[in-house]
Amino acid sequence: MNILKSFENTEVAFKQKSNFQLRKAYLLFQFFAYTKLMRFANKVLLKAFKWHLPIDFLVRKTAFDHFCGGESIKDCQKAINNLHASKVGTILDYSVEGKEEDTYFDATTKEIIATIKEAATQRDKIPFSVFKVTGLAPFSLLEKVNSKQILNAEEEKEYIQVKRRIDAICQEAHKNHVKLLIDAEESWIQDAIDALTNEMMEKYNKEEAIVYNTLQMYRHDRLAYLQNDIAIAKEKNYKLAYKIVRGAYMEKERARALAHSYVSPIQIDKTHTDNDYNQALEICINQGIAICAGTHNEKSAAFLAEQILAKNIAPNDARFYVAQLLGMSDHISCNLASQGFCVAKYVPYGPVREVMPYLIRRAEENTSVAGQTSRELDLIQKEIKRRKNN
Ligand SMILES: Cc1cc2nc3c(=O)[nH]c(=O)nc-3n(C[C@H](O)[C@H](O)[C@H](O)COP(=O)(O)OP(=O)(O)OC[C@H]3O[C@@H](n4cnc5c(N)ncnc54)[C@H](O)[C@@H]3O)c2cc1C
Helix, strand or coil: CCHHHHCCCHHHHCCCCCHHHHHHHHHHHHHHHCHHHHHHHHHHHHHHHHCCCCCHHHHHHHHHHHHCCECCCHHHHHHHHHHHHCCCEEEEEECCCCCCCHHHHHHHHHHHHHHHHHHHHCCCCCCEEEECHHHCCCHHHHHHHHCCCCCCHHHHHHHHHHHHHHHHHHHHHHHHCCEEEECCCCHHHHHHHHHHHHHHHHHHCCCCCCEEEEEECCECCHHHHHHHHHHHHHHHCCCCEEEEECCCCHHHHHHHHHHCCCCCCECCCHHHHHHHHHHHHHHHHHHCCEEEEECCCHHHHHHHHHHHHHCCCCCCCCCEEEEEECCCCHHHHHHHHHCCCEEEEEEEECCHHHHHHHHHHHHHHHHHCCCHHHHHHHHHHHHHHHHHCC
16 A cells, blocks of 8 residues: 555545535635735734734634634534544644743643543543643743752742642543643753653553653754663663654754854754654654654655554554644545544644634744645645536
8 A cells, every 4th residue: 555645535634624614724725825914914913812802703713713623622522523533533732822820830730631531531532632841830940940950949849839730630641541742842941841751651651651752853862862761761661652743943943052052952954854753753663662653744654654564563553643733734644544543633722812822833834834835725626626526
């Protein structure tokens, strides 16, 4: 079976989309293609939200509808069922960001625990839960811990709280046998996140892989990091598990390294990132380490599937997942799922206004990632034509 070729099947890719939804998606991606207009619209939208102008309806009916499951877990049920109809799992992603108060961190902890409970009641539909450490901790505190600065008494207290929140979430996942992804973030807080995640893996991954760390393969040190983790986990006798991504903060990382005159943690070019990405997948498959390959790259997704087949592993072996974001790359998700591979999608949710930073990132990503928008447009157009001719 030619996996890459199978991604061309738009009938399978868009089976759950009505003609109306397809046309709407086409208009949305066409809008993204006008880079300058899109950037201007993002600025206007942010201002409009700041001034409390009633534009929620407009956002809800456009980008929010396309990229998000709804405002609450309950709201996401339609998206969950739709994905399940295409044999694609859901990863409920509470996408409220950028708040820094304790009450918010506690509320987020509660919400993540609610997604774990929901996953436990819909095991066939929701294979993972996910969270970001910056949703539970002040960024500046993580930065201080990361750079090994001495914390004052107040900060010590705050960090104990952060650890309590993370432990409560991981404990709930362990109790319910729900796999839990911990997102990777900027390199200047990532050592702190890695340390917290490794502690949780050691505590909760004794019998099965519950807690997943994330490896960003745009970093040139991540293969060595992976090999080191493998040695430690062997010695301490716990199971490793990873989400493997390329990494979302490249421009920011390079700019900061330049501004502070240190060597950038980012690979010298895309080819190095791509090579390390596939190598990380191969190492994990060979060692039986559970993974979730978070990627919209057709070649990497096909590479993972081919490796699984080449090693006579059952495609539905739940140790090996591939994941995309809702509203993107359905041709990869649905076609792999239809061939029996384990596939899931992040389904972001939260109040429209709170999810705006996430939506703006999606819009910008679809503008800046070379070929991403035109690929989505081509696929949607192909399916619209196919339906017309049938
Ligand atoms: C389910 C899912 C979960 C994710 N979770 C995280 C997460 O926890 N943390 C996170 O940081 N990101 C996360 N991402 C985003 C991810 O890291 C990528 O930014 C995004 O998926 C684009 O990469 P790609 O593999 O899809 O494909 P591609 O489009 O093939 O790759 C683009 C990526 O390649 C890298 N790249 C591009 N140009 C260069 C260059 N010149 N030199 C070196 N590298 C280059 C960059 O990482 C860029 O984002 C997630 C993505 C998905 C789908």
